[in-house]
Amino acid sequence: MAQLSLDHLTKVFTDDDGSDIVAVDDVTVNIEDGEFLVLVGPSGCGKSTTLRMVAGLETVTSGDIRLGEESIADQKPQDRDIAMVFQSYALYPHMTVRENMSFGLEESTDMSDDEIHERVEDAADLLGIPELLGRKPGELSGGQRQRVALGRAIVRDPEVFLMDEPLSNLDAKLRSQMRTELQRLQEDLDTTTMYVTHDQTEAMTMGDRIAVLDAGELQQAGTPLECYHRPANRFVAGFIGEPSMNFFDATVEGDRLITDAFDYPLTEEMREAVDGANGVTLGIRPEDIEVAADDSPTGGDEFGTTVDVVEPMGNENAVYLGFDEDPTDTFVATVGGMRRIDAGERVVACFPSDAIHLFDDASGDALHNRSLADAEDAGAEPRV
Amino acid sequence: MRRFFDRLTQARSGRSSHRSSEDDADARDAMADGQRPATDGGVPTGAGTGDGTGSDATPTDEAGALGRGLARLDDRFGEDFVESSPFWLPPFLLMGFFVYGAIAWNVLISLTDYEGFGNADYSQLDFEMYARAFGDPTVVQAAINTFVLLIAFTGICLVLGMLIAILVDRNVRFDNTLRTIYLLPMSLSFVVTAQFWLWMYDYNNGIVNQLLGVVNLGPYNFIGNPRLVLGAVVFALVWQFSGYAMVVYLAALRAIPSEHFEAAKVDGASIPRMYWRVIVPQLKGATISAAVVLMVFALKAFDFLYSLVGGYRPPNGADILATKMVREAYQNTNWAYGSAIAVLLFLMALGVIGPYLAHQYRNDNL
Structure with a gap:
């Protein structure tokens, strides 16, 4: 068991025409012994390349892996x-499950056949697939193959597990089932794990910590809730969370934020945070927007809106709202699933000041994050 | 024409309902009587019923016997047996007559004593020619040569082709150029290959002997020496056909997902071990199909030997069954004897193709 550190890791691919493509740009992150780190980001953000460098399948352009x-x-x-x-x-399609699982041990260790046999049996028991050992991969279902692939990694008893979107080929139900199973397994084995996914549900639920990548650069590394509530920048704020955070471009004028559709009063704390910034982006998560069914906004942080579209999810409704001033510019709020709300209805949306995030337009960095009144680290200074 | 299509769709829907129906015997009968004959293309007279409305009505028995007969054929040989016959029947008959008929006739001739001019006498059939062939040392030698040629040529082609394919697949420099260079000889005719290998093997001026001379070997009389000639022929044929094996292997290699290579690497296998245990076993299908094609080429080496010497008498030590057969039949007019040798060659070819066909059949590919 060991700690895995990526130190200023960079990967540059040279294209056929000689131009350089920076796939991974100066990524530094430490994965503690036994920690489950999820690398998450949109397609092409360099997360798989990072993983493949750790695996040794890509060369490292600069930086170090320890x-x-x-x-x-x-x-x-x-x-x-x-x-x-x-x-x-x-x-390997021509080998049985047992041969697939033994292969790594046969190649990388000088264990005796009996030991290998035992290790494979143990891993198969752990994964609940002992009855599949004699079959070929072609005879297995997707979920079973997934387990065998896990088993092949587990029998090696390595220092580090690397997982490259291992659940993305499964159907939704099986995926959530395997998600918990994988988590439990990792906890039991207590092996350092680096897990790549583009699925932010997997990132949020599985990781001890998540590292968000975009365009090859590390945006933020932190616990899932840190990334959710205290995003380091606008990208992380928009990437984590479903439906994603609403953003409004605004300019600061005195103690007010002026956007195309509304004015928003700044608290003292926020004013200090945005001091010196020219343009800022106001961000608020859909679940923080309070939607009231009356027709008379009081001003301040309440705005008159019209319901554009309602997406019922069962447990909640995603409601797309348009401002009275500018009905084409919609934003999304979520309300309880039992609440009845219809398109065309006039409602009042309230943006509570403790749920507001502010980002610098130029750098995208967070100037002010929501307050976490009831969280443990409440009262922490807003990050500037 | 419209009516025909109407009936066709009707019959279709009838058939699909029959598939889902529990009581399929009844449904089948109804179809046989009512709608089925209408779809059988070539029998318009028997197709009186089945015009739009009558799909569910109990059929009248106008076309009963013929319809039932055709339906029974369909039941016996699978759906659409009768409807599809215009497409498969003509080639079936042509192939049957000109290929299998000819084989049968050849077997028949081999049982007679037919030789010289005149006609075959089919009244007395025996295995005399086969006995003569087995007792004839030149035939036995030709059979051995054929077998050696077959095995050596196929084996070397496969090994060489696989090695080159692996190199090309590993993106050595100029892999595309290499691939073209290796495949190009395949496009040459046997006649061309034979001629210029004849020059290259030339005792006095051939480039092979010149090159060997550089390292103080030879010169060897590749064509004239009965102990060398078969090897020389195999080498020339390998030169021509290893490119084919390479292309087949290359296609198979490219079809193996790169994750298999990577997984093997991460699993700790060295590159030779990775190929030996993970990649090569996955080339089994390619090996089988390439081997069958190569073996067939080996049996056809007649063209090559014929153009090597410009006649039916190949160099000493390189006589194969094909040349022996043609020589007996067309030079010595021993028709029956030639036929018997042809049958032996046919059995050898069958020995090559048979297992392959059986394998394909077992895997439901036929």
Whole structure:
């Protein structure tokens, strides 16, 4: 067991025409011993490349990867003590499940056949697939293949698990089931794990910490709730959360924020935070917007709106609202699923001041994050 | 024409309902009587019923016998047996007559004593020619040569083709150029290959002997020496066909997901081990199909040997069953004897193709 550190890790691909493409740009992140780190980001953000560099499948352009105290950046994949689970599972089709699971042990260790046999049996028991050991991958369902792919990694008992979107080929129900199972498994084995996904539900629910990447750069590394409530910048705020945060471009005028559709009064705290910033973006999560069914906004943080579209989810309704001043510019709020609300209805939307995030337009950095009155780290200074 | 299509769609829907129906015997009968004959293309007279309205009505028995007969054929040989016959029947008959008929006739001739001019006498059939062939050392030698050629040529082509394919697949420099260079000989005719390998093998001026001379070997009489000639022929054929094996392997290699290579690497396998245990086993299908094609080429090496010497008598030590057969039949007019040798060659070819066909059949690919 060991700590995995990525130190200013950079990967540059050179295109056929000689131009350079920076896939991973100066990423530094530490993964503690036994920690489950989720790398998350949109397609093409460099998260898989990062993982593949750790696996040794891509060379490192600059920077270092350390496992414990030892640098593994220049080692061959077979010399690094890691196991990887691939998105497509990459099970060898001509081998039985048992042979698939034994392969790594046969190649990378000098264990006796009996020991290997035992390890494979144990891993199969752990995953609940002992009856599949004699079958070929072609005879297995997607979920079973997934388990075998996990089993192949587990039997190796490596220092680090690398998982490249291992659940993305499963259907929704199986995926959520495997999600909890994988989490439990990782807790039991207590192996350092690096997990790549584009699915923010997986990121939020599975990771001890998540690292958000965009365009090759690390945007934020923190616990899921930190990233959710205290996003470091506008990208993280927009990426984490579903439906995603509403953003309004605004300018600061005295103690008010002026947007195309509304004016918003700034509190003292916020005013200090935006001091010196020219343009700011106001962000508010859909669930923080309070929607009241009367027709008379009191001004201040309440606005008259018209319901444009309602998306009922069962547990909640996603309501798209248009401002009276500018009905084409809609934003989304979520209300309870039992509440009846119809398109065309006039409602009042309230943006509570303790739920407001403010981001600098130029850098995208967070100037002010929502207050967490009842959270443990409440009262922390707003990040500037 | 419209009516025909109407009936066709009707019959279709009838058939699909029959598939889902529990009581399919009844449904089938109804179809046989009512709608089915109408779809059978070539039998317009028997198709009196089935005009739009009568799909569910109990059918009258106008076309009963014929319809029932056709439906029974369909039941026996699978759906659409009769409807599809215009498409498969003509080629079936042509192939049957000109290929299988000819084989049968050849077998028949091999049982006679037909030789010289005149006509075959089919009244006395025996295995005399086969006995003669088995007792003839030149035939036995030709059979051995054929077998050696078959195995050596196929084996070397496959191994070489696989190695080159792996190199090309690993993106060595100029892989596209390499691929073209290796595949190009395949497009040459046997006649061309034979001629210029004849020059290259030339005892005095051939480039092969010149090159060997550089390292103080030879010169060897590749064509004249009975111990070398078969090897020389195999080498020339390998030169021509290993490119084909390469292309087949390359396609198979490219079809293996790159994750398999990566998974094997992460699993700790060295590159040779990775190929040996993970990649090569996945090339089994490609090996089988390439081997079958190559073996068939090996059996056809007649063209090559014929153009090597410009006649039916190949160099000593390179006589194969095909050349022996043609020589007996067309030079010595031993028609029956030639036929018997042809049958032996046919059985050898069958020995190659048979297992492959059986394998394909078992896997439901036929």
